[in-house]
Amino acid sequence: MQTTPQLQCQHLNKRFGSNLVVDDLSFSLFPGECLGLIGPNGAGKTTTFRMCLGLTTPDNGSVTIFGEDMPKQALSIKSRLGVVSQFDSLDPDFSCAENLLVYGRYFGMKRADIDARIPSLLEFAALSHKANAKPGELSGGMKRRLSLARALVNDPQLLLLDEPTTGLDPQARHLMWERLQQLLQQGKSILLTTHFMDETERLCDRLLVVDHGRKIAEGKPRDLIAEHLEPDVVEVYGGDTQALAHGPLRAQAQRVEVSGDTVFFYTQTAQSLLQALTAYPGVRSLHRPANLEDLFLKLTGRQIREEG
Amino acid sequence: MRLRFWPVFLRNFLVWRKLIIPSLIANIAEPLMWLVAFGYGMGALVGEVTLGEQQVPYIVFLASGSICMSAMNAATFEALYSAFSRMHVQKTWDGIMNAPVHLDDVLLAEMLWAAFKAVFTVSAILCVMLGLGIVQSWKVLLAWPILLGVGITFSCLALIFNALAKGYDFFTYYFTLFLTPMMFLSGVFFPLDSLPDAVRWVAMVLPLTQAVALVRPLFMDQWPTDVLLHLGVLTAYAVVAWLIALHLTRKRFRQ
Numbered sequence: 001m002q003t004t005p006q007l008q009c010q011h012l013n014k015r016f017g018s019n020l021v022v023d024d025l026s027f028s029l030f031p032g033e034c035l036g037l038i039g040p041n042g043a044g045k046t047t048t049f050r051m052c053l054g055l056t057t058p059d060n061g062s063v064t065i066f067g068e069d070m071p072k073q074a075l076s077i078k079s080r081l082g083v084v085s086q087f088d089s090l091d092p093d094f095s096c097a098e099n100l101l102v103y104g105r106y107f108g109m110k111r112a113d114i115d116a117r118i119p120s121l122l123e124f125a126a127l128s129h130k131a132n133a134k135p136g137e138l139s140g141g142m143k144r145r146l147s148l149a150r151a152l153v154n155d156p157q158l159l160l161l162d163e164p165t166t167g168l169d170p171q172a173r174h175l176m177w178e179r180l181q182q183l184l185q186q187g188k189s190i191l192l193t194t195h196f197m198d199e200t201e202r203l204c205d206r207l208l209v210v211d212h213g214r215k216i217a218e219g220k221p222r223d224l225i226a227e228h229l230e231p232d233v234v235e236v237y238g239g240d241t242q243a244l245a246h247g248p249l250r251a252q253a254q255r256v257e258v259s260g261d262t263v264f265f266y267t268q269t270a271q272s273l274l275q276a277l278t279a280y281p282g283v284r285s286l287h288r289p290a291n292l293e294d295l296f297l298k299l300t301g302r303q304i305r306e307e308g
Numbered sequence: 309m310r311l312r313f314w315p316v317f318l319r320n321f322l323v324w325r326k327l328i329i330p331s332l333i334a335n336i337a338e339p340l341m342w343l344v345a346f347g348y349g350m351g352a353l354v355g356e357v358t359l360g361e362q363q364v365p366y367i368v369f370l371a372s373g374s375i376c377m378s379a380m381n382a383a384t385f386e387a388l389y390s391a392f393s394r395m396h397v398q399k400t401w402d403g404i405m406n407a408p409v410h411l412d413d414v415l416l417a418e419m420l421w422a423a424f425k426a427v428f429t430v431s432a433i434l435c436v437m438l439g440l441g442i443v444q445s446w447k448v449l450l451a452w453p454i455l456l457g458v459g460i461t462f463s464c465l466a467l468i469f470n471a472l473a474k475g476y477d478f479f480t481y482y483f484t485l486f487l488t489p490m491m492f493l494s495g496v497f498f499p500l501d502s503l504p505d506a507v508r509w510v511a512m513v514l515p516l517t518q519a520v521a522l523v524r525p526l527f528m529d530q531w532p533t534d535v536l537l538h539l540g541v542l543t544a545y546a547v548v549a550w551l552i553a554l555h556l557t558r559k560r561f562r563q
Contacts, residue, residue, distance in 0.1 A: 053406065057562065075312075075408040089403030093323045102322065105315035106407035151406075 006031050006066060006158050006189050007052065013060035014047050014213075021047045022058070023213035029158075034180075034190040036204035038197070040300050044213035045193040046086065049162050052191070053083060065158070079107055082151035086162040088143050090135040096122060096146055097131045100153055107154040117153060124182075125149035126175065141172025148179065159183065159190045165199060177202055197292035207292075211300045221292055228298060229290040230254045232270035236263045239283040249276055266290065312409050316417035317424075319404075320394075324425075334385075335429040339378040340436060346370055346497070347442070357499060364528060371442045372527035373496030375430050375451070376519040379458040382429040384487060386422035387466035388479045394418070395470065415557050419463045419550065426459025427452070445529035451522075454539075458519045461542055464549035465515070471556035495520045515545045 005028035014022040022044040029035045037045050050056040052063050054071030063070040065077045091099050097118050104114035122128045125145035127138075135143055144164060151159060164180070165173045180203055184190060194200060200207055201221050209217040209224075217224055234253075236244055244263045245256050252273035253265035267273050270287050277285055324331060351366035359369070394400040401414050431452070437443045469482045493500075493507065494516035500508050511517055518538040525532040532538070 055405065055561070075410070078406065078408040081406075083406035085402060085406065087399055087402075089399040091319070091323070091400060091403075092398060093326055098322070102315070102319050103403070103407065105318065106404055106409050108312075108315075108408070150403075154407075 003030050004067065005029055005064075007191060008064045009048070009052065009061065010064075011061035012048065012051060012058045012063070014044070014051065014056065014058050021213050022051070025061075025210065025213065025215055027208050027215065027218065029189055029191050031157075031189055032184070032187050033206065034184055034192060034204045036200035036207045037191065037193040037210060038195060038200055038207060038296065039210035040195065043210045043300075045210060046162060047213075048210070049085075049160065049191075049193055052160060053078075053081075079154065080156055080158070082154065082156035082159040084144070084147045084151050084159070084161045084164050086166065088135070088147050090143060090146060090150070092135050095132045095134055096125075096127055096138075099135070099146060100150055103150045104153040109154065114153065117155075121149040121152060124152070124179065139172070141168050141175065144168060144172070144176060145179065148176070152183075157188060159188060161190060161192045163194055164192065165194070165196065173199075197296055201292050209296065209299055216299050217295075225290055225292065225295055228295050230266040230268055231290055232267050233288055233290050233294060234265040234267065234270055234273050234277070235286040235288070236265065236277065236280075237261055237284050237286075239263075239280055244280070244283070249273065252276055264294075266294070312413040313417040313420070316404060316409065316414055317421050319400075320417070320421045321424075332432070335378075335382050335425070336432045336436075339374060339381075339429075339433055343367075343371060343374055343433075343437075343442075346374075359499060359524075362528070367442055368527055369499075369524070370497065371437055372451075372524040373494070373520050375433055375437070375455065376458055376494075376516060376523050377491055377496050378433055379426040379430050379455045379519070380462045380487070380490075380516055383422045383426040383459040383462040384466045384482075386425045387418060387463040388470055388473075388482065389476065391418045391422070391467065391470050392473055392476065392479075396473070411558060411561055412554065415467065415554060419460065419467060419553075422463030422466065423456060423459035426462070427456050430455045443527050445526065447526040447529055447531075451526045454519065454522050457539070457542055457546070458515075461515050461546040461549065464546050464553055467553035468549055468556060471553055471560050490514050490516050493517070495524075513541070515542055518542045 007029040010026050012022050012025040025044070025048060027035070037048065039045050047056060051058050052065070052070065054074040057071065066080060068077050070077055091102060094102060100118050100121055101111070101114050104117070119128070122131055125148060127142060127146060127149070130138060130142065135146065138146065148164065165176050168176065177199065180190060184203070190203070192203065204221060206219060207217070207221055207224060208215060217228065219227070238261070241258050241261060241263050245258050249265065250256055253267040255266040257264040265273055274285070274287060277283065347367035347370045351370070354366040356363040357366055357369045404414055405411060434443070434448060466482070469479060473479065493511040494514050495511070496516070500511050500517070503511060518541045522532045522535065522538050
């Protein structure tokens with residue numbers, strides 16, 4: 001690419017005890033771009049995020065943001081950065097408006113300048129009617145939006161968001177996505193960690209799939225799916241999974257996976273498979289295009305991650 | 309130059325302003341109850357206390373000691389329970405550090421804030437003491453900067469334990485093993501002369517003892533002796549405690 005990256009991580013390494021949490025991770029984020037960092041729990045996403053903020057020092061490698069070195073020039077970088085971390089750290093004793101005022105002061109902003117921004121920030125967060133309410137009176141979605149508004153108080157060029165929609169209901173999540181899209185349209189860049197595939201599909205220009213601290217795939221969502229997966233998926237439930245997976249249907253699919261009571265057929269041509277399925281009257285099936293979730297599960301496996 | 313700790317200090321001040329009534333009661337009413345109950349109640353039994361060559365009314369003796377204790381307690385509570393709530397429970401510090409503010413700035417703000425609360429508390433108690441006529445000397449005005457120093461010293465000490473704490477329960481150790489013995493060994497309630505020699509030597513090096521040695525004469529309309537020595541010991545405690553607290557807090561946040 002021609003432009004210089006706004007954020008660049010090079011060969012990051014981080015070890016906690018004998019556990020290598022981040023293993024030679026490199027990536028760049030370019031102006032105006034939304035880059036998604038995805039991976040299962042314990043993949044090293046949050047540690048990477050913390051290294052980008054200078055809160056954790058990498059054992060090796062470097063983080064450069066706006067051409068400046070993190071953590072050496074952390075204060076200069078953070079004055080132009082907006083951060084929403086995984087857990088809300090709103091001040092419970094202050095109203096929404098006061099939360100924004102107090103936070104703006106940490107950036108050295110004058111009270112008059114912050115006061116001038118508060119109405120538009122509250123409006124952006126769809127919280128104008130809650131200006132005098134305290135965080136304890138807000139729903140989960142409202143709190144996340146207030147956290148986002150707070151991160152925008154200094155009008156940052158780059159936003160770092162750690163799982164911004166975890167724990168939100170669908171309505172609140174959609175409103176958050178809408179707001180993030182608005183920010184991207186205004187030309188801001190976003191680094192996003194998440195484990196929701198539909199979130200990355202909607203928002204991200206590029207994806208970085210990490211597991212066990214290593215980069216296992218990188219690219220545009222559609223390209224990644226085309227590169228790693230067959231276009232169609234047929235999920236089959238309610239039969240003898242082993243018989244289905246190893247029976248005559250197997251020949252109709254490029255790849256077959258069994259998970260619990262479900263058999264996943266990944267195929268180039270779903271029609272013949274669906275045709276063949278009519279011979280199994282007891283089973284139910286779902287035909288759908290392959291998505292990022294399939295990619296994620298293919299790359300990182302189906303087993304549950306306990307740690308993280 | 310921008311003072312980065314200042315907005316953090318101001319944040320604590322703004323929260324406190326909202327909760328000023330319960331805060332006043334906790335910080336002022338309780339020490340005053342001690343003073344009235346012990347000063348007048350015990351004072352009637354004890355009458356006067358002999359300090360060297362001098363006789364001092366017990367209420368004056370107690371008032372001068374207990375104001376130092378109030379400074380200690382106010383700073384300690386703020387730098388333990390309240391700072392821990394902001395650091396660990398509410399994650400306020402994490403939020404602040406996403407803005408251009410260092411952990412060191414946050415810790416400095418917390419330290420000065422706890423010292424400010426100590427000064428606020430003792431100022432209010434001093435006003436009541438003046439109103440009750442317990443203190444009459446204008447020299448008590450000089451106790452004020454000394455008590456600020458006491459607040460700073462004890463907030464630095466408390467921040468060490470704040471940095472080490474896993475939960476609120478941990479602070480019980482600090483109170484039981486450190487603050488409560490100090491309260492009895494620093495000449496707040498009775499003169500140190502009555503203690504056995506070995507205990508007295510321990511008592512002499514405690515930070516609260518220095519504070520009482522500086523403040524008590526001012527309440528008696530006299531000048532303290534060995535001022536530089538006492539101030540020096542108090543300052544040494546503050547500086548060493550601050551450096552340890554800073555080191556341990558950085559370590560806590562560097563995972």
